[in-house]
Amino acid sequence: MTGTSPKTPMPPSAPNQAGGRWGDLGLRLVSSLVLAGLGVLSVALGGWVFFSMTVLIFALMAWELAALSDTPAQPLARMGIAALAGLGLALAQLQGWALVALAFAPLALALTPRRDAWLIAAYSFVMLLAAHVFIALDHRGAVIVVWLVCIVVASDVFGYFAGRLLGGPKVWPSISPKKTWSGTVAGWLGAGLVGLGFVLVEGAGWGLLAISPLVALASQLGDIAESLIKRRAGVKDASRLIPGHGGVIDRFDAMIGAILAVWLLELVVPLPLGAAL
Secondary structure, three states: OOOOOOOOOOOOOOOEOOOEOOOOHHHHHHHHHHHHHHHHHHHHHOHHHHHHHHHHHHHHHHHHHHHHHEOOOOHHHHHHHHHHHHHHHHHHOOOOOHHHHHOHHHHHHHHOOEOOHHHHHHHHHHHHHHHHHHHHHHHOOHHHHHHHHHHHHHHHHHHHHHHHHHOOOEEEOOOEEEEEHHHHHHHHHHHHHHHHHHHHHHOOOOHHHHHHHHHHHHHHHHHHHHHHHHHHHOOOOOOOOEOOOEOHHHHHHHHHHHHHHHHHHOOOOOOOOOOOO
């Protein structure tokens, strides 16, 4: 994998001058449609296709983490870390390998020269744990994966438009300068509507109506966590792999929070949708 280093200075948080507050909408929409098409295909086919797509996505995310933190640039090490992430996810599917295998790439990140090595390593482990859980959720049925993706998409879309239309106070301007409280609350509302839809259409339990906004909140925290890492690295985007969205992590950071929220919630209450773990 080649490409320029993502270490570009962070620009001011002012709206896109060429198109105002909607300047990035067209490019984001096209990229989102392509990603959605690939996602629908992988979920519909399931099995090895879903597994392979998940491994590829999270291996690219590991490459981005290595690229935005290594000093000096280490192209071969980045590739090696991505390969370790993919290998770890594959081995984690075998009984008894999970935690050990998931630690391969994080340990490589921690032990190679980079800024915030242990922070990057810890984040990568959480990220790969989320990938492992995501694959396990797919084994329980596509309906759970579809619900989870719909929660993240609805939270993002409702938040995007509400934030730009309503504006208002920022949630954490020093870390995520574009995230407003109006967009955040709108994201919870969108997630609640998704939960209601699955109750009415899929026959899910009414508890899903309460769980869905909590998962949306976790997805927003996942986005903020990645923003913190990028701020510390001094970059705007994790990479330029996805036009209009930046890097793969920039697009899937919210999924990390949402997946882990479902995993943690199910330690307390069963998910009223699909089969239990």
